[in-house]
Amino acid sequence: MHNSSSQVESLFAAAAELSAESRKAFLDRECAGQEALRRQLDGLLRAHDRVDHPLDRPVAGHNELEATCLSDAQSVGTLIAGRYKLLEQIGDGGMGTVWMAEQKEPVRRLVAVKLIKAGMDSKAVLARFEAERQALALMDHPNIAKVHDAGTDDAGRPFFVMELVKGLPLTEYCDARKLFVNERLDLFVQICSAVQHAHQKAIIHRDLKPSNVLVTEHDGRPVPKVIDFGLAKAINSSQMLTDRTLHTAFGTVVGTPLYMAPEQVGINALDVDTRTDIYALGVILYELLTGTTPLEKARFKVAAWEEVKRLIREEDPPRPSTRLSSDKTLPSLAACRQVDASKLPSLVRGDLDWIVMKALDKDRSRRYETANGLAKDVQRYLKGDAVEACPPTLAYRLQKACRKHRVAILTIGAFAGVLLISTVLSLTFGIRAHHAEMKARQETEAASFLLDTFLGTNDEHEELTVGNVPFTTVVDRAVKQLDRDTERLPLTVARIRARIGRAYAILGKYPKARQQIQPALEVLMDELGPNNLETLNCQESLVWVRESWDEKTEAILLDVLERRRKVQGPDHPDTIRTLSAVAWMRFMNNDMVKADSLLRDALQLAVAGHGDDSVIAIRCKMRLAAFIARKGKHDECMRLAQEAMASGQKLPSDDPYRLFLKYGANKYAKPATGTSEDNRRVAEQDVALLPEFKDVFGEDDPRTLVLLDDITLHYAQGKWFDEAEPYSKTLLEKRTQLFERDDRGRLRALWLRGLTLLGLKKIAEAKELFNEAIPLARSKREHIILGTTLVGLGECLLLEENYAEAEPKLASGYEMIRSYFKNEGFSAHRLNHVREVLDDLVAVSEKLGKSEAAEHWRKEKERLEQF
């Protein structure tokens, strides 16, 4: 299967020189039909495009070599400063080595000795250490490892002597012992108390991180010990925390910026205070909960220092629960915490999210004032009390109070009821708040209650089911209420409008949807910023309701995609969904190649990140199956549909998507040759599903209508016009009655009904429908519908013997259909269709006495037969 290596090499060399654009064209040309070769080259070129790989930093001059030599230079048995005998090397890194050593005098004991590598300004290091020595000596806390001594060895290198702690670094310990989230939080509280103690003695650690917290066990209880107090300042303050020294000769950066607070990388990098440690504690807590640091290590590895600094200063990390939900390794993270993978994100969501995010605030004045404050809030969470960090909404406090006092939460059916009860309870619980602020918060909560109840949550993944409730009425009423009510906060109104807009969009009421979404988006942008998830969701929903799916629409979608990648990460389900939406846009604009490759990317991300059985993977598969079906590649299409179907079996039995999936899988799960019988088979399977659809989704639901559409389409394609008749009728009625006149679904209904009536030779009615469909199809750029509708109209005119008018319709319809199929590939069914159109054209030309034209169409038909 391997291609000759010289071929690979020469193609690689040529392609590596090209820009991304021309590279693709080059490879398409050179590797046509050689998939293995193409894959090989794509892999190599991707690797080629990587920047700043370890391979690009030859060992020459980087720390690796120095540390190698340093660790070689000391050896077991060496006596440092006449008192410490090195016994065993227990740590090693870029700054030096750590040894277990035996202290000879004044007391015999085992200690840890840190030898700093040569090349530092030893005098300055020691001077800084001496300055803090008094304070360090005053520290006496069970969770702090003592620093005993410091000095220089015979070669003039600084060393530090510390209490020897036998333990594991914090995160490793927690994972090795599989500590529950609560046990981790207990440890964290102890760490906070150690840091608090140091802060009271005016000592800032400056380099808190899990590897500086070792966990030992006393009587079976884990005891964390913070090590290296005072060292970071001695070594770092000039060596590390300024730009100059951060860059070594080869541009490598010294330090672990993963735990650095924004102020540590600011212009005045030395301006650190106790709140810098609070930030690092926030990072540690984040890592204890999620297994990763807020700014991911992988990103730092590939970023230049300037970029790293920018990330630390500017980038808002995702909340811990968000990070968890999007983490591929969630099952193993959850296993380390002995929780169910599905429960971990929700365990962290809310209180713990808020605590962590408060500690991590870029603005230090908004962080916890003290380590104690942070510890207290964690303890509040552990006890089930309201935490200080949360947005102090009334409903939140009520919820906490109810849970704590085990008050049964009643199902409250009415909006007004909630307001009334919350007012009463707020008096009862004596919660004081500024009046206006309180009112605003009440409203937000109440509004989201209303929204969640009547309009579904803001979660794009959730299937909205309304059964037979007149949904439109509910939405219209909500709008009226909103327009009447002028006292609400702009943000609340925007949130409600965004959801109402989404509901209208589902109903196909696009202009109404736009009226709601557009102003909502402006407010969300202003109040929450462009990277907020609500803003992103709102902006994406705007895309689907724009007048046309033009370049501008696609640009908006791409913009959303870009920000989702940044904010939510490239393999978050939302991001993948947006990516597949971009594919859909490409598809609508007839760029099948791009659509196909984007969708495959999306599928790959979905499977890699969330597994074959995730809803997002299933959706991507079904969408891809639909794409491929249009190209006539039935094998792959079937495989995808079957896979999706199998995964769908694992969805909860009441998940409405299961039903929808059944419909999709019906279409693709069996080989279809496009014969009339095939079409009838699919139509009949769909008919069998119809009662269930009506039952679960409701008669007027868009999904039920899609099923009707599909039934009609397959009957009509198979020329089972009598069977198609009742379905096409209902479909058009519903679409006209429920949806906007320019809805795409209605266009299809017009088209399908027209084709059915034409098949039944009801010419006048068919013509009317076709005439209505044509301008609509043109404005929607629905080329295939436009083409077939023109042909349909032409055939009507032909049957009416109006040849002069029939000819141009047929000819332009033919051109459209042909170029569409040429792009997408011909199938037997399509060929048949085109043949029929050409026969019509020959007939009409002859009737008009245009023998040349007739000859042209005949030739065209011959050419076609060669396919």
Add this chain to the structure above:
Amino acid sequence: MTDVTQLLEAAHRGDQQAAAKLLPLVYEELRNLAAARMSSEKPGQTLQATALVHEAYLKLCGDRSFNDRQHFFRVAAEAMRQILIDRARRRQRIQHGGDHQRVGLSEVASIAETTPDDMLALDEALTRFTEFDPQKAELVKLRYFAGLPEQDAADALGISRATASRYWKFARAWLIQAMESGS
């Protein structure tokens, strides 16, 4: 020292065993030199693999012919590789085992530093690459482990600089891909 020159000459004549015997000698010499240099290092100065290799050469071989020098570089590159891999293995052991106080301050390492895992993954990929294309693998050793500039590495392999540059690009992509796929 005559050992080394004799072995180099034998290796140059194509004696495989001579090259194998040469390696431990060069390995030892490089380590000693490096340790000696480290203890007398001035602040802020970095240790250069290239300088080390050149120094080792002068010390072991004196002023020999150019051919010998090229051969020596190839042996030295392999020796440097072994030194660094040995160390990476040791570091990995320290990181993954033992329950004593660890890293802490010394872990204040460069984030851009090549981790032991990276180093071992590279070594493994390089071993596979050697089977696939020995000459390009040799080039990687010379450039990455011995730190030779492109021209010197090209000379040591007897190829033009342009060829070396092309080879490097391909080898780099191949290795990165191999390291990332991890199999």
